[in-house]
Amino acid sequence: xxxxxxxxxxxxxxxxxxxxxxxxxxxxxxxxxxxxxxxxxxxxxxxxxxxxxxxxxxxxxxxxxxxxxxxxxxxxxxxxxxxxxxxxxxxxxxxxxxxxxxxxxxxxxx
Numbered sequence: 001x002x003x004x005x006x007x008x009x010x011x012x013x014x015x016x017x018x019x020x021x022x023x024x025x026x027x028x029x030x031x032x033x034x035x036x037x038x039x040x041x042x043x044x045x046x047x048x049x050x051x052x053x054x055x056x057x058x059x060x061x062x063x064x065x066x067x068x069x070x071x072x073x074x075x076x077x078x079x080x081x082x083x084x085x086x087x088x089x090x091x092x093x094x095x096x097x098x099x100x101x102x103x104x105x106x107x108x109x110x
Contacts, residue, residue, distance in 0.1 A: 006022060006023075007024075007108050008023045009022055009023060010023055010040055010042060010048050012042070012048060012066045021043055021044060022042065023041070023042060023043075024041045024043055025040075025041050025108050025109045026038060026041065026107065027106070028105060028106050028107070029103055029104070030103070030104045030105070031097075031102060031103055032101070032102045033054070034054045035051065035052065035054070035057070036050075036051070036052040037050065037051050037052075038050040038052075045069055046066060046067060046068050046069065047066070047067050047068075047069065048064060048065070048067075049064065049072070050063070050065075
């Protein structure tokens with residue numbers, strides 16, 4: 001059996017009870033305004049989504065949400081439906097972000 005090298009842990013919980021969970025893989029995107037968005041998959045096959053904003057933005061410095069895979073897929077579906085309802089091609093919009101240099105990303109895959 002091959003030992004996997006740990007790529008880190010993430011703390012999850014409800015604010016009262018927390019625990020450390022191994023990270024399986026992740027993707028991190030940095031936007032031109034220095035916003036950092038991270039999607040982490042845990043050993044429990046759940047996800048931690050994180051947005052970190054620069055202090056100068058006036059938005060919350062860091063927001064996290066811990067979701068099951070089904071909840072994350074429900075959220076993604078809702079976002080896609082929202083864009084479709086407003087007549088926005090989300091695939092085209094994402095390509096514009098990447099091609100304009102407004103979005104850079106890195107990842108670690110198991």
